[in-house]
Amino acid sequence: LTSCWSLVSGPGAVTFGNPGQPMTTASFSTSGVYVLRLMADDGGQSAVDDMTVTVEQDDIAVGRLPSSGLRIWVKADAGVTTDPNGKVSAWLDRTSHTNDFFQSLTNYRPVYVTNSLNGKPVVRFVTNYLNGVYSPSNELTVFVVRKFNIFNAWWQAIYDSHQWGTNVSGGLLYGILPSNQLLAQTGQGGTWCDGVDYAGDVAMTTNWSVDALRIGATQTEAWADTAQVMTTNVGAITKGKILMLGRNEQAGWYFLGDIAELVVYDRALTDAERTQTEDYLMFKRGFNRPPAV
Numbered sequence: 001l002t003s004c005w006s007l008v009s010g011p012g013a014v015t016f017g018n019p020g021q022p023m024t025t026a027s028f029s030t031s032g033v034y035v036l037r038l039m040a041d042d043g044g045q046s047a048v049d050d051m052t053v054t055v056e057q058d059d060i061a062v063g064r065l066p067s068s069g070l071r072i073w074v075k076a077d078a079g080v081t082t083d084p085n086g087k088v089s090a091w092l093d094r095t096s097h098t099n100d101f102f103q104s105l106t107n108y109r110p111v112y113v114t115n116s117l118n119g120k121p122v123v124r125f126v127t128n129y130l131n132g133v134y135s136p137s138n139e140l141t142v143f144v145v146r147k148f149n150i151f152n153a154w155w156q157a158i159y160d161s162h163q164w165g166t167n168v169s170g171g172l173l174y175g176i177l178p179s180n181q182l183l184a185q186t187g188q189g190g191t192w193c194d195g196v197d198y199a200g201d202v203a204m205t206t207n208w209s210v211d212a213l214r215i216g217a218t219q220t221e222a223w224a225d226t227a228q229v230m231t232t233n234v235g236a237i238t239k240g241k242i243l244m245l246g247r248n249e250q251a252g253w254y255f256l257g258d259i260a261e262l263v264v265y266d267r268a269l270t271d272a273e274r275t276q277t278e279d280y281l282m283f284k285r286g287f288n289r290p291p292a293v
Contacts, residue, residue, distance in 0.1 A: 001042045008050060010034030028055045064280045065263065066273045072099045072134060072243075072264035076121045082112045088123055091130060091245075099264075101130035101245055110246060113258070117147075117208065118286035122258040124149075129246035129254070136161055136172065136264065137239035141214045141274065143263040144174075145281050148206050150256040153178045157248035158211075158255045159262070163240035164192045171240020172196075173248060174213055174222075175255065176204050182229055184213065184222055189238040196220045202229040208260075210281045216268035226278055226289055260285060 005019040011032035017025035022038060034053045040046065065073070072093050079092035087109035091101040103109045111124040123130075126149075136142075146158055155178060161171035162185060169187030177183050182202040186195030202224065212223040215237060222230035245262070246255045261281060269277065282289055 001040060003041075004039045006037050006039070008035040008037045026053070028053075065277060066265070066269060069265040069267040069269075070095050070263070071097055071136075071266045072132075072262060074101060075261040076112075076123050076259070080112055080121070080123065083109065086112055088112050088130065091123065097134075099132065099134040101132045103128070103130050116258065117260050120260065120285065122147075122260045124258050125246040125255045127254045127256070129244055132243040132245070134264070135239050135242050136237070136266065137170065138236045138266070139215055139217060139268045140237075141212065141265040141267065141269040142174070143210065143212050143261075143277055143281060145208070145210050145260040145262075145285055146257060147208045148176070148180075148204060148255075148257040151176075151180045151206070152256060155183065155248070155251070155253040156255045156257075157246075157253040158257075158259070159243060159245050160248045160253075161240045161243040162187055162192065162248070162250070164250055166191050169194055169240070170238035171243075172213075172215070172237055174211075175248070175253065180204055182222065182224070184220070184230060186215065186220065186234070186237045187240055188234075188236070195237055196232050196234050198222075198230050198232060208285070208287065210278050210285075210287065212274055212278060214268050214274065223274075223278070226282075 003022045005016045007014045015027045035050055037050050039048050073095050074091045080088055081090040083089050093099045108128045110128045113124050114121045116122045157173055157175040160173045162173045163170045169190055169192040171187055173185045175183050177199055180203055184196055184198040185193050188195040209225040214221045216235050218235040220232045220234055
């Protein structure tokens, strides 16, 4: 029996480990969709079988995302596990740290919506949420590609790890107020909100946005749709609870909207790194960077 692997179509070149063996490896020069063909002949009969392979670009390796300090990277177009009802039971971290998100309670699983954002899927939250395993502390930078679907005159938490209590506060909360304005809160070991307690000034919209929250040693800043919307002279946080998506655990403030991607660093990125990450997330989702004012 003789066998031979070949490339039928694709955006780049393919190198087979051993093209004469039916079981072999293949490496690809670039990302995209490839069709590979295996031909087999035993001297009397021959057969041909084609297979389609989708190759994802390693965005960290090619420099699209800064690699230093990257702790969580979840994206709706990869690593999502759904149950038979199309609800999300797990959202797997793309980094080596396995800081995954999950929901074991079927009634509280968000919905996986395909072809929602410029042909790409999203995770939709409607009074449901995902638990995590990572508890952020000290300095960090968080990016989220999000959309509010409903404004219901109530608090909404996109992500949250805050801890209440006197002399034990910690973590962070990011979302909106009943007035649909930006809400950002952090804890530094005293009573809750002894760090940042920012509420108001900036009205959020139901448009898609790439939001960034950066907590440095002595400053906390936020950007929505690349425009700076918050700056305070309060910085590093103490460890709170486990980071969750879609709700505030203490008060049940549910996020009513979509998340396409979440990226978390355990350090304060530089302005150049922040812009680089924003540009990657915007380009991938088909957004245009707003012109400078």
